[in-house]
Amino acid sequence: MRVVLSAYDSRGGVEPLVGLAVRLRELGAEVLVCAPPDEEFAQRLAGVGVEMVPTGASVRDLVSGKTPPSPGGVPRRAAELVAAFHANVSTVAEGCDVLLATGLVPAVAGVKSVSEKLGIPYVYASYQPVSLPSPHHPPIPRPGRPLAPGVTDNRALWEQDARDAQDVFGEAVNGHRVSVGLPPVDDIRDHVFTERPWLASDPVLAPWREPAELDVLQTGAWVLPDERPLPADLLAFLDAGAPPVYVGFGSVPVRDPRDVARAAVEAVRAQGRRVLLSRGWGELAPADAADDCFVLGESNHQALFRRVAAVVHHGGAGTTTTATWAGAPQVIVAQGGDQPYFAERIAALGIGAAHDGPTPGFASLSAALKTALAPKTAERAAAVAAGFRTDGAETAARLLLDLAAGRSANPA
Template identity: 50%
Template sequence: MVALALELRDLGQQVHLCAPPDFRAWIDGLALPVTPIGPPLRTGSRSQAAPSPPSPQQLRQLARDSVTAQFETVAAAAKGCDVIVAATALQVAARSVAELMDIPYVFAAYCPAVLPSAHHAPPVSPVPGPPTTDNGQLWARDAALFNGAFGDALNAHRTSVGLDPVDDVRGHIFTDRPWLAADQALAPWPEPTAGEVVQTGAWMPPDRPALPAELVAFLEAGEPPVYFGFGSSAGAPEGVTQAMIESARAHGRRVIVSRGWAGLSPDEDAPDCLSIGDVNHQALFTQVAAVVHHGGAGTTTTAARAGAPQVIIPQAYDQYYWAQRVDRLGIGTEHPQVTPTAGSLATALDRVLRADVAARARAVAATVRTDGARVAARRLMAGGGSTGHP
């Protein structure tokens, strides 16, 4: 969303972002107007203790509170705006606010698996119900989950402001012509006729500042290292950082460990290992032997653009899709769905630290487009692909 906002601003448009409060400092630093919405994300991600599952009554209250906050916050932030763009399936109120303001609304997904299709199952798995491999049934159950979680809260608010209730919450959020902010080569929309989905390409922000001097010195001191990081994923399994280091050493490789939201940190201070914070991945990934990560849309696309072989350790949601795509494209491999160990990671690295995989990764990198956010920005300005009211 920041990438899209920057492109719109470069094209002379005014923008306003709604984002979790722990992103505010970063967005403020880009001189983009931002309104905090919802709870901080990083605080929850760092929690290692598994909380008790909420009761049905607590879930209903959480849904009511969330939808109420969304109606209030989005309505205030969108005053004077010409269009609302939502890019999360949990942004339940945005389309209703657009209706009240009589302006267009666009929903964008970052991964094909988020949008219903006969060619894939929902990203939230398993969907409650009897076991089945029928994707149509799984998507119907997924729709029922949305209705059960948010239907009452959404319709109560819609009725209170004079809007008609909706009977398909997910369809209401997604619209009948959603946008897909994913690269066509890396993550194509699977339907034979793609007219119902507008694929713009991935929305990637421009290069950030140069790499820190310590990181540059480490990169220049030897052969390309292996990068490890779980990005914004939740707490990592105990001991996984040491397993990462040992797996790279088994291949004679140095190691870069990104602390990320999980707080990964080596237990030792060794010359072949460097711990880093937030850096410019677009610059870093062109200088590593492989990228081992959680499989988020942004990290996967950035590594693919850089031509870096990948090992993906999926943990949730769309990460399984990205792991499968990287494997099918021949630019990396999917780690088995078990707790990573030094042995399992070394085996995965053995599959990607090969000349043919590196060559394939470079070939695919040449096909990954870099103008997705610009395409989306121009389309918004032209009014194309936006969906108005039900």
């Protein structure tokens, strides 16, 4: 069996494919991943022996502003993504038995077109339920398309979301489809999602609620034990005192990173804790060189989060999943996208606090940290972690191979 996985996403969106690829290979499949050309993605996949085909522009450069704005804006970049993923997946899909895509709609649309042209089974996967249409939650607003004010009917909001997706991506996706000999589609969102998308999230942390129009298959989160050791200097810091508080915002480019870092460090110190400050893509840096603050770069979050008192982060699906699995209390400072959903979930589960607003100040972060550092929060976080499903990647791998072998219905 030969499987091609694809994602145009940040680190948290590529990491689950690492777990899925490893499980597929353990079951005897040949696996290849198409992902953004950022070095950390290639290194992570190479570290587990999985081949990666760099596809599309650097996500880090786009997020950090190093890539200048496109003259054509979102439609132009959408067209470039469709073409890049169609071209690269087409090149490597000869003899492929099944395709799986996740990430931004234009990239997924390019993969979907390959599946149609070559007659290969196709699966769309999401890492959070709120990106999938449901009467139980509203859609995530698309760029430049805020949700209609005063509308509380989720079905109506999802109907508008389909129209918004068509307006934003329709010209790029349909233009490419016609250029490769495929007919245009009038509902791009549902076309790429299919009638049976997969949901790769833990059913306690991020459950799919029934009844719903979509026949969603929830596999569990795609996680893989990370055996990479923590650096010696980080281990020395951890061993030198009580568990510190981790502060990091991953791929999110926070405004005024020095001010954010100062407020975060001061708030953690006020709780009598040491600080682990992750630079991330926002390049956070401390205001002083005190020995109670350790600055780190790329690290094994699975191992690290099991050594901390709490994790302060942006609330992306990847970091939230890892912190929940590790049993670490959390403070989520949501910026947008799926992050407000995960902030609500960790608060509802009693495993952390949703920060009040997107900008962490000393007072607001101190209040959230008091909740996260309370003994009852740690107890609840440990209890939720004990029930965390770790078989999601293996479940998805077996389902993919059954699909490839014709033992299950094609969800596309």
